[in-house]
Amino acid sequence: MIKKNISLKKYNSFNIDVNAKEFVEVNSKDELIEIANRTKDKNVLYLGGGSNILFTRDFDGIVIHLNIKGVQFEKTNSDETVVQANAGENWNNFVEFCIKNNLGGIENLSMIPGNVGSAPVQNIGAYGVELKDVFLTCEVFNKNDFSIKTYNLEDCKFDYRNSIFKENKNLIILSVRLKLKNKNHKINSSYGGINDELKKLKISKPTIKDISNVVCSIRKRKLPDPKKIxxxxxxxxxxxxxxxxxxxxxxxxxxxxxxxxxxxxxxxxxxxxxxxxxxxxxxxxxxxxxxxxxxxxxxxxxxxxxxxxxxxxxxxxxxxxxxxxxxxxxxxxx
Ligand SMILES: Cc1cc2nc3c(=O)[nH]c(=O)nc-3n(C[C@H](O)[C@H](O)[C@H](O)COP(=O)(O)OP(=O)(O)OC[C@H]3O[C@@H](n4cnc5c(N)ncnc54)[C@H](O)[C@@H]3O)c2cc1C
CATH class of the missing domain: 3.90.78.10 (UDP-N-acetylenolpyruvoylglucosamine reductase, C-terminal domain)
Structure with a gap:
């Protein structure tokens, strides 16, 4: 259902009040491909959580809001589990879900706003960990030739806050697969005051949940909450x-x-x-x-x-x- 003249205020964390000429939400891969077909000749913006975007004017085209949900465990060997998440999953909910399932590797990336599908775009990173450290593959839809391909670590050309997806806007990430640790996970507590905070809390053997809690409390102290500012x-x-x-x-x-x-x-x-x-x-x-x-x-x-x-x-x-x-x-x- 394509809507006309929609305010994007609630779709961007800067809370900028601009309008999109057209707006549509896609909830499945099939819907995405259908919409991509219908909007071939239009000015299109693919949007996740809107937390890494600044709208400087009304958007004279169609905003496609990616809302494709779903998370699944794929296979487990003795100490690694592969988790696949679709683009529209909220990143932090996904991190919490992994922590609940005792999967280590992304606890330092707790509380980063936005969606799973956007995480590879700028190779999100915080507190000494980047997405590329746990990345396995992602499924990519090319809106130019309508192909769907699997990109591995090398294909993504990850760098500091950069990837092939930041350069090539025709590539739309449909889902992401990460390899996380269910055993023998090495906790990384050496960045951004995590160790100091753990000491204050008298935690000498931190769990992944402890690291996530500490990262969240440091972030809450240091960064403005987009819901308020x-x-x-x-x-x-x-x-x-x-x-x-x-x-x-x-x-x-x-x-x-x-x-x-x-x-x-x-x-x-x-x-x-x-x-x-x-x-x-x-x-x-x-x-x-x-x-x-x-x-x-x-x-x-x-x-x-x-x-x-x-x-x-x-x-x-x-x-x-x-x-x-x-x-x-x-x-x-x-
Ligand atoms: C308070 C705050 C703290 C933050 N802290 C961090 C941090 O610690 N580390 C960090 O790295 N970032 C941080 N960010 C930035 C932001 O959260 C991340 O870049 C996040 O991954 C953006 O996700 P999003 O879904 O909101 O992307 P959006 O803003 O919706 O989109 C960002 C870009 O990606 C494109 N895009 C969106 N979805 C897809 C897709 N599925 N396929 C291809 N392209 C797509 C969009 O067209 C756009 O160009 C922070 C932001 C805020 C507001």
């Missing part, structure tokens, strides 16, 4: 710079934090750059830069997507002027 999480990627650039920055800012990736490349937290530029907490007319997490741009209510987009451009310009670093946008601008 519109946002799409990190707006920019953390830039990777060469050693000589890092040395140059250190001359002026000797406290610059950096993470060595290899002998030549270092990652610098974009949040530190924005804070050091004095922009943390800046509030404009109903929108701005978050008070505690400067990597997050926020809509305090009623902001226009275009205003937030222009703010992001100004931030990029200022960061370039000060640090000679070009910030890359993580959020999809529509």
């Amino acid at each position: 519109g946002n799409a999480g990190s707006f920019f990627k953390n830039p990777v710079v060469k050693k000589d650039k890092l040395e140059w920055i250190k001359k002026y800012f000797n406290d610059v934090p950096s993470y060595k990736l290899d002998d030549k490349n270092y990652k610098i937290p974009a949040a530190w750059l924005i804070e050091s530029a004095g922009l943390k907490g800046k509030e404009l007319d109903g929108f701005g830069i978050h008070k505690t997490q400067p990597l997050v741009l926020v809509n305090y209510g009623g902001a226009k997507g275009d205003d937030i987009y222009k703010l992001s451009l100004s931030i990029k310009e200022i960061i370039f002027k000060i640090f000679k670093i070009e910030l890359e946008t993580e959020v999809n601008i529509i």
Whole structure:
């Protein structure tokens, strides 16, 4: 059922009030293929949970909301279980389901908003774990030639907040298969204060549920809840710079934090750059830069997507002027 002139406010975590000329929800693969056939010549946007998108204007085309549900265990060997989930499953519900079934591997990715089908698009990651670490395959519909193919780890070209799906918008993920551990799972607690939190709670042998709980409580403390303050999480990627650039920055800012990736490349937290530029907490007319997490741009209510987009451009310009670093946008601008 194609609907006309639908507000997308409840379909994007920035809570931007724009309209889609047409809107349709698909609940099965067959429905998706039928709609793709009928909308071949239209401007189409495939939408999951809308938590990594900024609408800067009304969408003059058809939004296809992917709502294909279903999770199943596929096969189990002595310490690994393959779980398949369809694109429209909510990511965090899926994580909780896996934890309940004592499957380890995605507990560090607890509370990331959005859907399972979008998780490979930017190779979601948090607290030292990325989707690619547990990824097996995904089923992909190509809206150009109507083929359905299985993509393995190599085909997906996963990188830091990147994949083939971010580049090629004809590829629509129908379902994802992950390999999770039912035994001998190595807990990863070394990132983002997880160990400190575990110590405070006097937990010396954490379970996957403990890790998930700790990740959730850190996230609740640090990140604005999109239900209360519109946002799409990190707006920019953390830039990777060469050693000589890092040395140059250190001359002026000797406290610059950096993470060595290899002998030549270092990652610098974009949040530190924005804070050091004095922009943390800046509030404009109903929108701005978050008070505690400067990597997050926020809509305090009623902001226009275009205003937030222009703010992001100004931030990029200022960061370039000060640090000679070009910030890359993580959020999809529509
Ligand atoms: C508070 C907050 C915290 C966040 N924290 C993190 C974090 O820690 N780590 C992280 O990586 N991300 C984080 N994000 C970003 C976001 O949650 C993820 O990128 C998530 O995977 C987006 O899912 P979605 O379903 O909402 O995607 P959408 O916003 O609906 O879509 C994102 C892009 O993917 C495309 N797309 C959607 N579904 C499909 C599909 N099935 N096949 C192909 N393309 C598709 C869309 O067209 C769009 O281009 C955060 C966001 C918020 C609001």
